[in-house]
Amino acid sequence: MLEPVLHSEFLRAIPGPLIARLESLAQMRVFQPGAVLFVEGNSHPDFHVVASGHVRLDMLVPRRGRVPILTVGPGDVLAWSALVGNSIMTSTAVALEAVKTVALPGDQLRQLCEAEHEVGYHIMRQLASALSRRLLATRLQLLDLFGEHVPALEFTSNFGRPGDPEC
């Protein structure tokens, strides 16, 4: 069941014998284009690793409606709140095309991590790594690097402004 995502960044660093502990939990899920995987504010039981296809994450903002935040693709994790949050989803996930994921029930995965700390360590380490990359990406999005330039502060120079320096 884990085969389609064994090479994902999430799983490939986990030692083989520990992977085997996850096998029995893993289930394949298939979603049609347009299908909603989970809804913001609702509970969702599974933690997913995307095997194929792309999923868009939206957040609901009053007067703006559904605002797309991020697209995740093959190898990315989805619904991490099922594992480390309280299972309440912080976005709505929509399949942009046919999507396959490997789903691991959050409750059972948590119990496994509690019972076998070595598995738990690897899972949490990989999740931390995935989330840190997600955090950096979010920060870069927040910086709005392509946004219009901030208007210049007024400076007087000894030489006036010899033509407008351009970028």
Add this chain to the structure above:
Amino acid sequence: MTSSPPTPPALQPLHANPWLTRTVRIADVIDEAPGVATYRLTLDGDTDPAAYSFIPGQFNMLYLPGVGESAISMSGDPTRSDGWTHTVRVAGNVTKTLAGLKRGDTLGLRGPFGAGWPVEELAGVNLIIVAGGLGMAPVRSLIYHVVHHRNRYGHVWLICGARTPEALLYRREYDLWRQHDIDVHETVDRATADWTGQIGVVTTLIDRLRLPHPKQTQLVACGPEVMMKYAAASGVRLGIAVERTWLSLERNMQCATGLCGHCQLGPEFICKDGPVLRYDHIRPYLFVEQL
């Protein structure tokens, strides 16, 4: 430090007089995105085709008399001899004045200047091209070069990002590039719900790449400096050497020849030693505040 490109024979007079300015005429204007247009500029009269030659990544100084000059990268096909092509975004007085011109109008041009993409060094390996916003412009001339010499390069990925879908440049050409075996991925920072493409920063797309031979892969990037820094970092995490990562930087460029002092970043003159610089050479200076 990247060495200056050899000056094509037709343009060696620039060595003796870098202020040599030529009259060019606007041959066509294509609107690319709000505030962004592509201009093809030609010399009047019978022109030796070699007159328009340039190395991808180089730039010209476009001169609007009475207003000033602006450094604009060539965004066109370096193998064509029907003019210089520049994609320009309105950002200040010079570009605003240029935006008010139309076909047939004239302006001044000095160039080409700068160290372009190291096309010889990039050959023979896999190539990840990362472009953000208007950074797509100097990257497009590299893409044309790759397309025309496709068998010299291995696997080629293009990852381009923009603020919104409307700001993505040259989308109409993606399929042509895909036909030449370039793996094109686009992404935007923000979109409305009717956008079915990728949302997120370019680094997320870089992170997802599976590189069969990271040690034989080079990365080039052009866009906002922060984007380039993190694109390079993603490349490093994928196993790409810092000596095989190239960034196209910008600073206040006025003389374009390393003689006015404005464009310095540490010891590098961005106009002359760059704008394309090797990541390991420039990295220490990119992380110093207000350098």
Add this chain to the structure above:
Amino acid sequence: MLTLVPSPLALRFGEGSGERFYYFDKQLHMTASSPTLFFAKPQLQALFNELRGRGYCVVGPTIEQEAIVYSELQSVEELPRGWTDEQAPGQYRLKRRDDDAWFGFVVGPHSWKKYLFPPKATLLSAEKTETGWAFIPRAADSTRYALLGVRACELAAIRIQDQVFLNGPYQDPIYRERREQLFIVAVNCTQAASTCFCTSMNTGPRCERGFDLALTEIDEGFLCEIGSDLGRDVVAACSAAPATPAQLQAAETARQQAVDQMTRHMDISDLPGLLLGNLDHPRWKEVGERCLSCTNCTMVCPTCFCSSVTEVRDLNMETVERERVWDSCFNPDFSNLGGSPVRNDTASRYRQWLTHKLDSWHDQFGTSGCVGCGRCITWCPVGIDLTEEVAAIRETPTP
């Protein structure tokens, strides 16, 4: 990359093997047939006349606005005979000497760069025609300058600017035009100001090379070393005779005085490297609090070369001239990118100036950018001393 062609300068100062650049001021080339000459002081006017007769505009030191500056001279009477300068950080005063020395001072607020790299110069012009804009290159300037009174540190500064303006992938046509025609009468310093530190920079006080003639003043007259064939030709007008051993000795004693009086020193053993390796040092913030960002240092520095280009329009907008003017990295909008400056405070601008001058310059041009003339120390309104700043950073390097 550049074809090796003997430059007019190379032809004048002699060919040498190992010539690497198009224009390069090489090692001292003194032919055996060029002994040191001597002429009496009044003969300096004959040198003057000879130069003017050959069409040179003679420029040299004279007193204006209570300072010794460089200006066009009509006769030797305009030289600051009997005057000297007292200099200290942030201080410059003229004082009467108790002798009648013609060159008994060091360097003032002007440098010779104002003639080779003029503060304002037209680059080209644009004219509107029926078919569109036409661009006309600048007209050649036929003015030929003879510099009278160039000190060793200034010879070094000219060599440095030669490297900047002539030896890179692009040359400055204005500098080249002026430089090719330049005649240099150097003068060996016989004293040092308190702000001088040329010995630390290995640029003086002795004039070694790059001049047509080099004078050393002693009581009875001028010793004259010949540095080029043209120099030899010109000095023939001065009725000079070979210098006697006594005269040679007196000149050596006079020159040694400059060395002995040098009190300021800068340790440059770890430059390049020290400043680029300490870009986050707290000293930059500290000096940034004292510095006024007034640009005096860059104006008086003989090697600073930053410039900007301005548009000079006529009322019809039919003719526009592009004018190059001196600029300074201390100007707030110097580093403007997309409308706002990269170097947004005085500390970062001071860091740029000093790091460029003493460190990056090596990477860019193969030497230090500083010649130890001390002008920046003298003319800084708050007396910032770069030798002190370097020492402070060295004392507590950032880990």
